[in-house]
Amino acid sequence: MEQPSSGVKFFIKSNEEGWLTIEEAYLREATTYEWKLERDNNPVVLFNGMPLPFVPTETGVKGSIQTPFQSGEVVIEINGSPFNTYIYTDERKMTNEQYEIMLRDILEEAAVCFDFSGLDKGFNTSGRDRALSWTQWSYIKRGFRELTLLFQKINSHPLSVLKQESKMINREKIQQVNASTSLWLERNQGRANQLIPKQIWTSKRQETNDIYENRLVKKHLLELRHLLSLYRDYANGTLKKEADKLRNKVMFWLNHPCLEGVKPHNGQVTITQKLRKHPIYRKWNTWFEKLYKHQKYEIGFDYDLPLKDTFSLYEMWCYMQLIKQARNSGTLTDTSQLYKTTSDGIFLTLAENKESTVKLKNGDTITFQRVFQYRNPDTAAPNTKALYYTFTQRMIPDIVIQHGEKLFIYDPKYRVPGNIGNALGEMHKYRDGIRNIFNDETVVETVYIMTPFQENGEELRYYDNRFHQKYKMGAVKMMPGVPLGGC
Structure with missing residues (x-):
């Protein structure tokens, strides 16, 4: 790809190597990059046909670009001049096979858990065919x-074939006389004046796609x-x-x-x-x-989940895997909040802010997208029924296990490799910011990040059990298609 002949220069900022020309830049999917264009204060810049916003600088303009969650060739157009470049697959991205495994695991576990749901609408998990x-x-x-x-x-x-058809056609359209045409002429040629008929029965070969x-x-x-x-x-x-x-x-x-x-x-x-x-x-x-x-698959249809939202599917998959462990250990008692029923059938409802909860023995629960509201404990405690509150902001951990009055929080991170330390730093807000509204004590026992990949080198310590026991936090590997360890 060459730069525009007008002399303008298009640069992409790589975190690893700094500013590079577009020819040198290695673009990766689902990544945000800064860009700048020099020697032009009012350009028209399009990325796959979509205009890119920008702000002026001393030397030209600058802006940011979000590459799609998809690899392949893309076109950057500068003032009407198109330039082709390529977006490469993110090595952290799951394969289509792993995506299918997550879907299968979620739906199979949903079908099994239906037996624990307590629904009495007359549905049969083995006989549904949607x-x-x-x-x-x-x-x-x-x-x-x-x-x-x-x-x-x-x-x-x-794909096509040559098909031979016999029919009457005008004599001037005859391009080739074959044996069958000659025989027909001998039988049907006018005997009195030996004239050739205006229409002749002949066979014609023509190409057809009707196969x-x-x-x-x-x-x-x-x-x-x-x-x-x-x-x-x-x-x-x-x-x-x-x-x-x-x-x-x-x-x-x-x-x-x-x-x-x-x-x-x-x-x-x-x-x-x-x-x-x-x-x-x-x-x-x-x-x-x-x-x-x-x-x-025995599941109702309630919402769509595009490929770019694989992280959402990964959160649901991790949640269902924890439910599966509870079921295998014999502690699962009620999964009715995983489903909703209508006249059309049964639907699995796992969505943000829905707080889908399954019940375990002894009153324990596992909740998806549980909401903890900001409250002033001095004024809210006498009148509230909520056991927990936050003193900073509204918080929605992905997965919360409640055991007695203590909480255990799991936060699936689909694309966290290389940044686990920062991700764990953010988990402090859950461990320190969620309190018991009656005695103001911290209630979160442990916080864990779930990720499909395991780092090597220095960050490997976050996966070690000794790190988990000492600091009450860490990382857990949860890879689709790989047997799960204890968590």
């Missing part, structure tokens, strides 16, 4: 970009359009708009030339040699096979 599911919607959103690229390749180079593999593509698109219509009608807010937007794209694909004249497949699907060997059609078919596998 066409719509949270995991399926998440899969569609995450995989739609891949599906778009596959369809573009299919549309550019669709099994393309019929299967059209069948898949019609089914996906119907599925997205259901999500659009079932959901509301942002999710409704997103489902409608994806549905419109699918409808646009159905009108592409590669599917013109192609009939959708009807009947049992078989895997042909072309589907096995053609890389694009094979990936296309695999995408839809995975789509329908999500129907086996």
Whole structure:
């Protein structure tokens, strides 16, 4: 990528190496960078078509840029001149396989915990079969970009065959006389004047896309359009708009030339040699096979969770893993607050500020997103029913285990590696700032950070049990797909 010919210089600030030209900068996904443009006081700077705000400086302008939670090629446009660069995958990012593991673990544990819920609405955890599911919607959103690229390749180079058809055509349109045409002429040529008929029965070979593999593509698109219509009608807010937007794209694909004249497949699907060997059609078919596998998950559909919000899924997964440990130890008694029921079915409700709580033996609890309010203890204590308060600000730890009047706080941090010391420093606000409103004593026994990765070197001490016992805080490794240790 070259700098603009006008002489302006575009720089990106890297935390490791300071200011670098855009050609030298190594951009990583989901990261904030500072940028500056010299020798231009009023530029138009676009990042993937979106304008970047800036403030003037003595030498030009400066601003900040947030790279998307996705790797790949991006375009930075300066005063109408486009320049391509690349955003690299963050090594701290979980793989798609780990993302799927978290979804599966959450939903499987939710189904098992339903037996402890105490709901009496007549639902059967083993017999539910919902066409719509949270995991399926998440899969569609995450995989739609891949599906778009596959369809573009299919549309550019669709599989086709030469098909021979016999029909009557005007004699002036005959381009080649074959044996069958000659025989027909001998039988049907006018005997009196030996004239050639105006229309001749002949066979013609022409290319067609109406073959099994393309019929299967059209069948898949019609089914996906119907599925997205259901999500659009079932959901509301942002999710409704997103489902409608994806549905419109699918409808646009159905009108592409590669599917013109192609009939959708009807009947049992078989895997042909072309589907096995053609890389694009094979990936296309695999995408839809995975789509329908999500129907086996027994969970209601209540909200969406985009890939960029993987940290939210990680928080839920950690919470469900602690519930699983309580269930395995025999202390779990009631999980009814994990669910809500409507006339349409059962929904898992884990969301910010919902304070979803499961009950354990002896009155203990595990709460997701528990809220601790700021209060003045001198005025609130006589009239309040709340046992705890904060004297600084409202606090919402991700996971709180209450044992008697003592609290144990866990804070999942999906992208904390390399910064565990600072993250633990922030945990002091929970340990010191949450108090018993009646006697003003601190109530938080221990605070732990949960992270899918484990640091080496100096920060390894935060994971050591001796550190945990001495300082009542530390880090715990919680990696999807890896057996859990005690925590």
